[in-house]
Amino acid sequence: MVTIPEQEPYIQALNPEWYQQKVSQVDMLRLDVIHPVVSGNKWYKLRYYLQTAKNQNARTILTFGGAYSNHLVATAAAANNYGFQSIGIVRGFHANETSTSTLRDCRDCGMQLVFVSREEYERKYDASYHQHLKEVFPEVYIIAEGGAGEQGVSGSETIAAYVPRDYTHVCLSAGTGTTLCGIRRVLPDNQQVYGYVPMKGGKYIEDEIDKYLFDEKKTGYSLFDDWHFGGFGKSTIELITSMNDFYTMNNIPLDMVYTAKMMFGIREQILSGYFPEQAKVLCIHTGGLQGNSTIKDKLIY
Numbered sequence: 336m337v338t339i340p341e342q343e344p345y346i347q348a349l350n351p352e353w354y355q356q357k358v359s360q361v362d363m364l365r366l367d368v369i370h371p372v373v374s375g376n377k378w379y380k381l382r383y384y385l386q387t388a389k390n391q392n393a394r395t396i397l398t399f400g401g402a403y404s405n406h407l408v409a410t411a412a413a414a415n416n417y418g419f420q421s422i423g424i425v426r427g428f429h430a431n432e433t434s435t436s437t438l439r440d441c442r443d444c445g446m447q448l449v450f451v452s453r454e455e456y457e458r459k460y461d462a463s464y465h466q467h468l469k470e471v472f473p474e475v476y477i478i479a480e481g482g483a484g485e486q487g488v489s490g491s492e493t494i495a496a497y498v499p500r501d502y503t504h505v506c507l508s509a510g511t512g513t514t515l516c517g518i519r520r521v522l523p524d525n526q527q528v529y530g531y532v533p534m535k536g537g538k539y540i541e542d543e544i545d546k547y548l549f550d551e552k553k554t555g556y557s558l559f560d561d562w563h564f565g566g567f568g569k570s571t572i573e574l575i576t577s578m579n580d581f582y583t584m585n586n587i588p589l590d591m592v593y594t595a596k597m598m599f600g601i602r603e604q605i606l607s608g609y610f611p612e613q614a615k616v617l618c619i620h621t622g623g624l625q626g627n628s629t630i631k632d633k634l635i636y
């Protein structure tokens with residue numbers, strides 16, 4: 336049985352040339368190093384769900400995802416490591432077990448993949464659909480898509496232990512916003528939390544985020560959705576070039592879906608003077624490097 340994290344997260348200073356010394360310091364918290372498959376924030380989001388599943392004597396973990404989902408493959412690997420069977424409900428009939436490297440990795444971790452129509456997939460939050468799934472697959476414990484939900488938020492709170500209190504700004508990419516909620520809940524109010532959403536019009540996640548925050552924390556974060564590069568999962572030459580440049584300067588690989596878009600945005604904000612000169616910025620690398628498989632031939636790493 337593998338234990339996660341395999342390697343403890345650590346903080347790495349970025350090359351001052353990258354931010355042209357417009358702020359006092361920019362560092363990166365490397366959550367991507369904790370495990371080759373269960374990388375970044377996904378493990379923290381999953382940990383309490385898996386604990387609860389154990390306590391309930393569940394044998395199988397069931398969750399939902401698309402053909403490139405970091406959450407799906409992280410769940411497959413974590414479930415396997417903890418001695419659970421796993422089932423992945425995958426969106427769309429266009430895919431099969433071998434159509435993406437993500438799905439191949441899921442299969443290799445022992446996950447049973449069940450492909451459903453887009454209409455059926457849309458029922459992923461319905462209690463009646465969950466009931467149906469529990470009848471078809473006995474003894475399953477269901478985890479929401481993306482690990483969203485209260486236990487995902489409280490699992491994410493544990494990431495804050497790696498954030499020293501002297502950073503003025505803590506930046507991370509936000510998909511469901513679950514990780515951001517956990518971190519916002521724990522950090523003191525004088526640390527700003529910035530969330531970079533890689534979806535077009537992504538600020539809509541604010542409503543979901545606020546459900547998990549106490550009143551005084553609801554104003555303690557900002558969301559930015561300008562850097563979506565065409566939408567979720569989409570990329571441009573400019574984005575890919577920035578990933579290669581970032582790697583050359585900092586020796587850190589970014590993922591195309593989340594962290595590359597965040598770092599592109601942060602750099603633009605820094606160079607345009609959005610952050611005060613004294614700012615000490617911590618960017619959280621939430622992992623997701625497996626998602627780079629589609630642009631492998633364009634990357635220098």
Ligand SMILES: *Cc1c(COP(=O)(O)O)cnc(C)c1O
Binds near residue numbers: 377406590623
């Ligand atoms: C899933 C994921 C996110 C988004 O996390 P949320 O808790 O859903 O906001 C950010 N970065 C990476 C690399 C991810 O895989």
